[in-house]
Amino acid sequence: MTSPNMFIVYVTEVARTVDFYRQIFAIEPSALPGPGFASFTLDGGTELALWSGHVDALDGQPTRTSEVVLCLPGGPEAIEEQHRAWAALGVTVLEEPHDAAFGRTSVIADPDGNRIRLAPVD
Template identity: 35%
Template structure:
């Protein structure tokens, strides 16, 4: 079995989540329906948004905040540019850029409380 390059987040409101992710990803979803949207990157990685009330089997417990979606950038300058852009867009930044064992990163939350970590292996 191969590991997939497909992440799905369960969201309260698909349209609100599309509006949140559009300026971050700088691309339109490749697919949209009432309860689902799919973004596809240049590399072919897929990122889905699924209305949590439509998920089968039904969600038990908390659907957000217990994991992270990690978005890798090539260097610290690109990381800083994204941090500034996201802050200007009003994204909730829960960890400012910081140097950690694995490199430099910052962490944000989407409207449903999903954690988004932007990182690069480079240290500042």
């Protein structure tokens, strides 16, 4: 059986968003084939791609139905610490740290409003 090996996030300016993801995840892109596409190779070989090929999908107030999630070990303290570090960078905070059904969590947004969640490792 095959499994997904790439997730694409629509963005308006790939270079700007590459810089944002570099900063918050401390990773470098693995591919920058042109001005409208970049990808990051994640643990396990899965790719997180940024693509400006569907900029119209970001027009108006698009409904956000997915999130990029960083699951952290270390319990609620790790979530709080990472949230403080991201907030200190001046990111847009959508949800302050709070408890959810799966544990402590918070949500920030990338420059295009795409959601990035902190959550505990299951």
